[in-house]
Amino acid sequence: MRTLCASTLIGEFFVIGFAGLVAMKDPDLTMGTVWTVSGIAMLLTVLLCGMITRPGGTQLGWALQLALIASGFIVPIMFFLGAVFAALWWASLHFGQKIDEAKARFAAQAEAEAGA
Numbered sequence: 001m002r003t004l005c006a007s008t009l010i011g012e013f014f015v016i017g018f019a020g021l022v023a024m025k026d027p028d029l030t031m032g033t034v035w036t037v038s039g040i041a042m043l044l045t046v047l048l049c050g051m052i053t054r055p056g057g058t059q060l061g062w063a064l065q066l067a068l069i070a071s072g073f074i075v076p077i078m079f080f081l082g083a084v085f086a087a088l089w090w091a092s093l094h095f096g097q098k099i100d101e102a103k104a105r106f107a108a109q110a111e112a113e114a115g116a
Contacts, residue, residue, distance in 0.1 A: 001096025
C-alpha cells in the first residue's frame with residue numbers, strides 16, 4: 001500500500017507545483033500567497049509519503065485530495081485533476097491493501113513450507 005500511495009502523492013507534488021505556476025497568472029493573487037499555499041501543500045505530499053502507514057495518514061491523504069479538488073476554484077482544471085487524483089488515491093489504498101494481504105499470505109505459506 002505504501003508504494004502505491006507514495007507514488008500517487010509524488011504525482012500530486014508535481015501537479016500542485018504546476019498549478020501554482022498557473023495560479024500566478026491570476027491578478028488577484030500575490031506570488032507570495034500562491035507559493036506559500038502551494039509550498040505547504042507540496043511539503044505535505046512529501047511528508048505524507050512517510051506517514052501513510054501511521055494512524056491518521058490515510059485520513060490526512062483524503063483531506064489533501066479534497067483540498068486538491070477545492071483548488072479548482074482558483075485553477076479550474078484542478079476540479080478534474082483533483083478528481084482524478086482522488087480516484088488514484090482510492091485505488092492506491094484499495095489495491096495496496098490487497099497486495100499487502102497477498103504478500104502476507106505468501107510469506108505465511110513460505111514459512112509453513114520451510115518449517116515442514
